[in-house]
Amino acid sequence: MVERTTYAGLVNESYLNQKVTLFGWVDRRRDLGKLIFIDLRDREGIVQLAFNEDRSKEAFSIAKEVRNEYVIKVVGEVVKRAEGQENHDIKSGNVEVNVEEATILNTSEPLPFEIRDDADVNEDLLLKYRYLELRRPSMQRGLRLRSTITRAVREFYDNNGFLDIETPDLAKSTPEGARDYLVPSRVSKGHFYALPQSPQQYKQLLMGGGFDRYYQIARCFRDEDLRGDRQPEFTQIDVETTFLSQHDIMDLTEGMLKNVMKKALNKDIETPFPRISWQESMDRFGTDQPDARFAMEIQDVTEIIKGANIAAPAFEDSEHEILARAIVAEGAADKYSRKDIEAKEQYLERYGVKRLVWAKVEADGFSGSSAKLLTPVYKELTDRLEAKEGDIIFMVFDRFKVVSDSLGSLRVNLANELNMIPEDVYKFLWVIDWPLFEYDEGDQRWVAAHHPFTAPNEGDEHYLDEGEDPHKAHAQSYDIILNGLELGGGSIRIHNAELQEKMFRALGFTKESAYEQFGYFINALKFGFPPHGGIALGLDRFARLLAGADNIREVIAFPKNSKAIEPMTQAPAEVSEEQLKELGIKLDLDPEINE
Amino acid sequence: MVERTTYAGLVNESYLNQKVTLFGWVDRRRDLGKLIFIDLRDREGIVQLAFNEDRSKEAFSIAKEVRNEYVIKVVGEVVKRAEGQENHDIKSGNVEVNVEEATILNTSEPLPFEIRDDADVNEDLLLKYRYLELRRPSMQRGLRLRSTITRAVREFYDNNGFLDIETPDLAKSTPEGARDYLVPSRVSKGHFYALPQSPQQYKQLLMGGGFDRYYQIARCFRDEDLRGDRQPEFTQIDVETTFLSQHDIMDLTEGMLKNVMKKALNKDIETPFPRISWQESMDRFGTDQPDARFAMEIQDVTEIIKGANIAAPAFEDSEHEILARAIVAEGAADKYSRKDIEAKEQYLERYGVKRLVWAKVEADGFSGSSAKLLTPVYKELTDRLEAKEGDIIFMVFDRFKVVSDSLGSLRVNLANELNMIPEDVYKFLWVIDWPLFEYDEGDQRWVAAHHPFTAPNEGDEHYLDEGEDPHKAHAQSYDIILNGLELGGGSIRIHNAELQEKMFRALGFTKESAYEQFGYFINALKFGFPPHGGIALGLDRFARLLAGADNIREVIAFPKNSKAIEPMTQAPAEVSEEQLKELGIKLDLDPEINE
Incomplete structure (x- = not known):
């Protein structure tokens, strides 16, 4: 027979004048002399307990x-709070419990930090006492939301x-892809x-x-350096058909x-989601993870700029096609000084931008650093871009990659600064029709844009024949994007x-090495x-986005x-010689670095 | 738009005279000259396809x-089979599909073995081509059942x-318990x-x-030698409250x-399940994993045997209490010869049995090897045991452990031979009130019967105080047994x-080593x-039992x-020097054994 009547946080008027048994944690205690109030907390929230010496001497001394x-465990009667004493921030705020019996089930030493979301605590201390951090409302919310998502x-x-x-x-360990976690066999x-990076082959x-x-909701592992959204082990929603x-x-x-x-959020979202090609995504948003919660799309003005023969030197590149593309920041003219914009130009250097071309739109001309350059095309430019007085036009003249990366990044940066991104809006879309291969600038070789098991588009198979250029092939692959972040991807x-x-041959394998x-x-x-085909979605990131959390640690x-x-556990830890001996391995540490 | 109308195995009379599109595998092909029949198989079963040259030349040539x-993919019309041609073994057996279009989606080389449950194939060959073995009906059934169980x-x-x-x-690796799988940190x-043996602490x-x-349905790992029911990684239903x-x-x-x-099985089972103490389980069934599908329980006759002062030498043991216990095999007298029973005696030697005392019950006395010994107590014994003519009484006179182990084992052995175990019956029961500690005969030390986090019974806590005997304590722990096998266990x-x-002190830890x-x-x-308290149940074994499978590999x-x-993948495999170097380890192999 379960003793608890309900969760503390769920006590409400439906229990009025009933005797209830509750269990939970002392969240706060106010001693008013002859009356003691305790906020009793459990996973569902808080209820106020009232202890009165006249009602029960024993319970009162426990409350002391x-x-x-x-x-603690308490038994008491649910009563209406005195008028004016209601707390509208909590579900149980109209009632309190007049405690008749109380039992201490466990004590607590003073905590290393408070159970409040806003307490500012060093991360490693929080993680050392993770079980205490987990009592915080945000962690309770985050993990419950994740459980709801998983269930849905x-x-x-x-x-x-x-x-x-x-x-x-x-x-099995495979040298392709990220670094494996290895497990020695005894x-x-x-x-x-090897711990799986994904259950792809299986x-x-x-x-x-x-x-x-x-x-399968599958645990996966990657031994890579960690970033905000990355943990050594992560979970994916894994599907195949x-x-x-x-x-x-x-x-x-x-x-x-x-x-x-x-x-999870009681939101009705419309389907089907937009499905745009990789090329369109790059052209319109400058990225393959477009944030469609706001417009300010990239527009091509190459014809206008090139036709007018202004900025001619920028177009002198024998190797690459040079594009002129623009975004228009509506009504932003009075929000950005020349200095502000120069700072942006500096920021965009990381994408290879040599010059950020920009102008503020006036009623009858441009102002700003490139005003003179652009004046000859004032009418065409403002017409094409639908730019009007008070807007700023930002442009980059460069090859595709530089233009896309820089304007894509600037677009999101401006939208954040201009508060153009609506809160509590979830914009899903698909990016399809990807190139089958992409060039890895680090390794200086062509790699599979998704993975080596992705099928080319129907009709593109011949590009993989000997003598053809495989890098022209596009793939039957699709990424699902939510609010500018990749949730996952899949392919036929x-x-x-x-x-x-x-x-495999196109990826540089010999027949022998592929078979090996x-x-x-x-x-x-x-x-x-x-x-067959399928998809995999990162559950951790998805849960983080729906929880509105900044850090994946919250889910x-x-x-x-x-x-x-x-x-908390201090894993990983040293193990005994004997354990290693049994596994046929020994340590091989660089003495200068590791000892 | 999903092209498939339904699964091949689900085509039935509800599709009569409709055009259907089906995908699947050619399970069998019968070429009758102008007519070709193909059994098309998918995960739901089989449907018969009929190809006729007059109906479609193209489809017919594909069928050839x-x-x-x-x-293959086929499009055709569902028609009733000719009278007398129905196949009552399959769900689609009243219909067939007159194929109008057919496409080959993939070919197949000749298989290394047949896709039939009864094909006798070497296990490693099956596992090498596991994806083919998975096509067998028993594997399809086993994994689907497991998925249903998980869902429920x-x-x-x-x-x-x-x-x-x-x-x-x-x-984190913990030296307690089984051997951990280790993962070197880069x-x-x-x-x-360490890969978790269970999420107990978490x-x-x-x-x-x-x-x-x-x-959580949690993956767990134990690096122990493998037996029938054991895999290096296994899954448990893990619960805590x-x-x-x-x-x-x-x-x-x-x-x-x-x-x-x-x-999973559309069976209504009655709750609550019987909850018997560990002591009662040992007394009645000779084991802590009793099979309650049949009776033939162990009965104590120490008083009778000792009181009659027969077999006195067996009771001369200064160190242990000696018990006389019996099981009665009903109506088994004419099924076992003296030689059969001597073989059982030999088998029971492994439990430390020095002599199996047995007698066949006649109308007015005993026959068999111990007849003479037992004749003085014929009436008391047959009355107490409710033994009647044609039964055999088996007895062991020894200390508790020997009596329990041997008669417990004999009980199951006889029940199997005498077909006393009903099929398709599921008997759950709980074994509760376990000793908190048990003696590990191998390691010659006391260990936690469940694990070191198990709470003693209320009132037994004092046994853990210094100066008291902790081994007298019983635990708030409980094992769930199904048909004589432990499904799992838990504790407060x-x-x-x-x-x-x-x-920890009772387990031989110093305060320092416990804290370390x-x-x-x-x-x-x-x-x-x-x-708090919880439970963990082994999903693999549970699924195997419900699937009626002999081997856990079927689920x-x-x-x-x-x-x-x-x-199949040849995991585990060798890895590169470079990978090991990055992890700060190297191989340490005994050259004589491993190279």
């Missing part, structure tokens, strides 16, 4: 004794014929498992196994997202062994492997710090 | 070309206020994460964090199991730092930690073999 974060995701897939199938965490000494093999519709087109898969994903938005996969071999690493998989495609129960350490 | 496991588990907890919260996989060289800390009700008694938690668990049995936990310290390993956790108990998509190797 307790301190913050003591755990599962509900959708469960109700649409998807099977929840688990794939291994002790998997049985096969000298051999290592989920495809499940399609080969005939399961048709798979989903057979016999569907990319648009079918996008439709299904929209259904799932619609269900999540409804269940290659299901044909021959095409898969060609794909992926032979089991290429061979699988030879045994009646069905056409992860026990995160690591920026050094991949968990300050 | 395809071989087993080709993937979640449904119950979601609807009862539990939050699904993820805990880390990169955790950032903190010389330090290692889920308790979530209770400290105020989440009240937690569940605050402010509940052990019986509350058992009630909740029963609610979950009831939901699973209904949703210690929530008081002082008691937790005493517990578990300090963060003991300290957490000092900050208003609530009373795991990509299992490892008995050497912890995945033959």
Whole structure:
């Protein structure tokens, strides 16, 4: 028989004049002499307890004794608060509990920090006492929201014929992609498992196994340097299907997202989401993760600028096509001084911008640093851009990548400063029709834009033939973007062994090296492997966005710090010689650095 | 627009005279000259396709070309099968599809083995081509059932206020318990994460964090030698709650199991389940995992045997109390020869049995090897045991452990041989009130019967005080048993730092060594930690039992073999020197053994 009548935070007028049994934490205690008030807290919120010596001497003496974060059980009657004493900030604010019996279930030492969202505490201290930080309202909210999201995701897939199938965490290391976490094998000494960066191969093999519709909320691992949105282990909503087109898969994903938005935030979102090509996304937003909550899109004015033969030197580049593109900051003229804009120019240097061309629009001409340059095209420019008095026109004349990166970044920067981004709005969209390959400037080689199992567009397969240029191929892949951040992506996969071999060749593998690493998989495609495709979405980031949290730590129960350490348990830790010996490994530390 | 009308296996009379589009695998092909029949298979089953040259030359030529496991798409009309041609073994057996269009989506090389449950194939070959084995009906059934179970588990907890919260996989190594899988850290060289053997500490800390009700379907890892029911990674249904008694938690668990049995097998099971003490379980069934599907319980006859002063030498043991206990195999007299029974005696030697005392019951006396010994107590014995003509009485005179182990094992062995175990019956029960400690005969030391966080029974706490005998304490712990196998177990936990310290002391820790390993956790108990408790159930075994499968591999998509190797991907594998160098480790292999 469960003793608790309800959660403290859920006590309300429906319990009036009833006797209730409550459990929770002492959140705050006010001693008024003959009367003591205690705010009793649990995961649902707070209720006010009133202790009165006349009502119960024993309970009153308990109330005298307790301190913050003591755990108590109380029995008492729910009564209306005196008029004027209501607290409209909490759900239980119209009532209080006249306590008749009280028991201390556990005491608490003074806390290292307060259980308040706004207490300013060093991050490692918070993580060391994570169980205390978890009592904060924001953490309670964040993890509950995440649980609701997870449930809504599962509900959708469960109700649409998807099977929840688990794939291994002790998997095979693949040199492609990010760095693996390795797990030494004790049985096969000298051999290592790798923790999966994603269940990509396994989920495809499940399609080969005939399961048709798979989903899993899957733990994944990447041993990369940490950033704000990145943890060594992360969770993805992982989906794979057979016999569907990319648009079918996008439709299904929209259904799932619609269900999540409804269940998690009670928001009705419209489907289908816009589906724009990668090229269009770059042209309009300067990025493949466009924030569509506001306009201020990039516009091409190459014809006008080039035609007027102004700024001719900028167009003298034999190697690249040079573009002139612009964004118009509406009504921003009086908000930015010349100095402000020069600071922006400096900021944009990181994208390779040599000169930020800009002008404030006046009734009959331009003002600002490029006014003179642009005056000859005043009418054409303002007409084309629909720019009017009081706007600022920002332009970059450069090759595609520089123009896109810089104006894309400037667009978001200006929108933030000009408060153009509406709050509490969720704009989903798809970016489709990606290039199959992209050039990795760091490694100086072509890599798969998504991964090596992505199918080229129908009709683009021939680009992978010997003698053709594979980098012209586009892919049946699609990224889902929410408010300017990539939530995830997917693709139709290659299901044909021959095409898969060609794909590896285009990525620089020899037939031998491809088979050495992926032979089991290429061979699988030879045994009646069905056409298939899927998607993966990052759950941590999605939950963070819906929680409106700045940091992913607010939706992860026990995160690591920026050094991949968990300050609470002090993992990772040293282990015994004996443990290593059993695994057939020993330490190999650089004595100068590590000891 | 999803092209498929429905799954092949779901085509039935409701589609009569309709045109359908189907996708699937060629399961079987019969070429009758002018007519070709193909069994088209997908995850829902099989439908018969009929190809006729007159109907479509193109489709017919495709039907000529395809071989087993080709993937095809067909469009055709659903028609009734000719009378007498129905196949009652399949859901679609009353209809067939007259194919008008057919497309080959992928071909297949000849398979290494057949897609039939009864094909006799070497296990490693099956695992190497696991994606093909997964196409077998038994594997499709097993993984679908598991998905249904998982869903029913979640449904119950979601609807009862539990939050699904993820805990880390990169955790801290603890020398207690089984061997950890280790993960070297690249950032903190010389330090290692451990993959969790269970989320035990984390889920308790979530209770400290105020989440009240937690569940997770959690991946766990143990680097132990593998047995039939054991994989290096396994999955448990993991639950923790605050402010509940052990019986509350058992009630909740029963609610979950009831939901699973209904949703997975459409079985209504009765709750509450029997809750018997560990002592009663040992006395009645000789084991702490009793199979209650059949009776033949162990009965104590010490008084009778000892009182009659027969078999006196067996009772001469100064160190242990000697018991005489019996089981009665009803109507088994003519099924077991003296030789059969001698074989059993030999088998029971492993439990320390020196002599199996047995007798067949005749109308007016005993026959068999111990007849003479037992004749003086014929009436008392047969009365007490309710044994009648044609039964066999088996007895062991020895100390508690030997009597229990041997008769417990014999009981199950006889029940199997005598077909006493009903099929398709699911008997759940709880074993409660366990000893807090048990003696580990291997390590020759007292260990926690469950784990070091288990709370003693109310009133038994004082046994942990200095100077008292902690091994007299019983625990607030409970195991859930299904058909003679432990599904899982749980306990009320210690929530008081002082008691937790005493517990570690009883386990042989010094205060220093306890804090060194578990300090963060003991300290957490000092900050208003609530009373709490939970349970964990093994999902793999549970799914195996409900699937009626002999091997756990039938409910795991990509299992490892008995050497912890995945033959398909060949994980674990060798990795590069460079990878190890980055992790600050190197191989340390015994050259004679490993190279």
